[in-house]
Amino acid sequence: MAYIPTHALAGLRNYRYKGVDKSFLSNYVLNPFWTWFVTLWPEWVAPNMITLTGLAIVLLNFATLSFYDPAYLAEKGGAKGPPHWVYFTWAAGMFLYQTLDAIDGKQARRTGMMGPLGEMFDHGCDALNTTLGVILACHALNLGRSWWTVASQVGTLANFYLTTWEEYHTGQLYLGVFSGPVEGILMIVTIFMITGFAGPTFWDQKLLTLTRLENVGWISSHVPNIGINVCFMIFAGFCLAFNIITSYMNVFHARRGSGILVVKPLLFLLPFLASVLLHLAWLNQPSLRNPDIINSSAFVPFMCAWGLQFAHVVGRIIIAHVTSQPFPVWNPMYILSIVGAIDANMPILFDRPPLIQRSPENITKFVFVVLALSFVTYARFVVLVISDITNYLGIACLTVRKRDANGVWRSAIPRAPISGEKRV
Known part of the structure; x- marks a missing residue:
């Protein structure tokens, strides 16, 4: 077994999903809608197929960006992006993704397909x-290729990593009042809706100017007049800090209650x-200040390669969680980033030009090679893990089926209740 050792497979049968959702919107506004929406899906549709459909919709949104803005020309202060109507399709697609992501668990309970495979x-x-x-x-925020976009990537991945790290150490998925x-x-x-109406440059407007607060003496002298998009980034930073504190407190209480050291999880x-x-070190190109990765068409492939490597990392954490294995510290995917970072900083480390990324053209080629390797490696991980889980548990991934004691595939949909019997 490449990712799940044979001795750890037994943990798959002991896994039980636990979750806490304290969101007001989720519990009192969206959940009634989700409960109704899942009834529109036939019980022969597998929960994982619903999840995959949601991801496909977001990929379609990304495809429209690639079609209308193939070089990601939306630089700060002058977007050359898609037509305004496309942003409305992004809004609809993201909302549908959220909806499908919320109902896949409900569909799993309807079809009797709850388990570690769905979690992964x-x-x-x-x-x-x-x-x-x-x-x-x-x-959409007109941040384009900039360090603000990099900061947004770091903050968003940090939030997801924290949630996964917290679930591993507490045994349950925790969604707070703001998740x-x-x-x-x-x-x-x-944001997509507003951009559809007003255009990306709307977000470049200064907040105090837009709200007329720059005319208030005390505010204008003490509060910097920055763009709305930058204000949004600052707000996201405060949310990240809040989530860091909340996640650790949840881990702290869970570990203290079980009598285990409460500091060790921080090391992970x-x-x-x-x-x-x-x-960040890889993005730093001391020998090629202009253009570098951020100022080139390699920026989006770089972000995608980073995202694939991250997905591989958190995927291994989830596997460790559902099989009760030790927390994975090292991931071979880091090697790609190490090579890119060291090569880009050869002028600083060894006082010589990079061996690979000597020119903007070479940088772009190298980034695309890393993207391809990251995709192949992650795809291999997904295929092998799904194969291990489905073979051991005797279930299918994208269909509602299970193998019976004789090895024959049967529908996993719970049978209809007989007269006088309640179906739980």
Whole structure:
């Protein structure tokens, strides 16, 4: 077994999903809609197929960006992006993704397909959507190829990593009063809608100027007049800080209640910090200040390669969680970032030009090679893990089927209740 050792497979049968959702919007507004919406799906549709459909919709949004803006020309201060109507399709697609991501668990309960495979599949699609959502949202905010977009990538991945890290150490998925899957996605949907009406340059307006607060003496002298998009980034930073504190407090209480050391889990945040530093170092091109990766068409492939590597990392954490294995610290995917970072900083480290990334053309070629390797490696991971889980548990991935004691495939849909019997 490449990713799940034979001795760890037994943990798959002991896994039980646990979740806490404290979001007001989720519990009192969206959940009634989700409960109704799932009834529109036939019981022969597999939960993982619903999850995959949601990801396909976001990929379609990304495809429209690639079609209308193939070089990602939306630089700060002058977007040359898609027509305004496309942003409305992004809003609809992101909302549909959120809806399908919410009902796949409900469909799993309807069809009797609850289990670790759904957990892995759901988190894997969410991890991929994280980077795609960042690219689309920063395009709509007219941040384009900039360090603000990189900061948004770091913050969004950090939130997802924290959630996965927290679930591993507490045994349950915790969504607070403000979470990325609920309020965060709805904020992005709102951004897409506003951009559809007003255009990307709307977000460049100074907040105090737009609100007329620059005419108030005390405010204008104490509050910097910055763009709305920058204000949004600052707000996201505060949300990240809040989530860091909340996640650790949840882990702290869970570990203290079980009599286990409460400091050790913090050490498992270091691999993510190291990966961020590696990618930031790679973006630094001391010998090629203009153009570098951020100012070139290699920027989006770089972000996608980073996202695939991240999805691989959190996928292994989820596998460790559902099979009760030790927390994975090292991931071979880091090697790609290490090579890119060291090569880009050869002038600083060894006082010589890069061996690979000597020119803008070579940088672009190298980034695309890393993107291809990241995709192939992650795809291999997904195929092998799905194969291990389905073979061991005797279930299908994209159809509602299970193998019976004789090895014959049967429908996993619970039978209809007989007269006088309640179906639980």
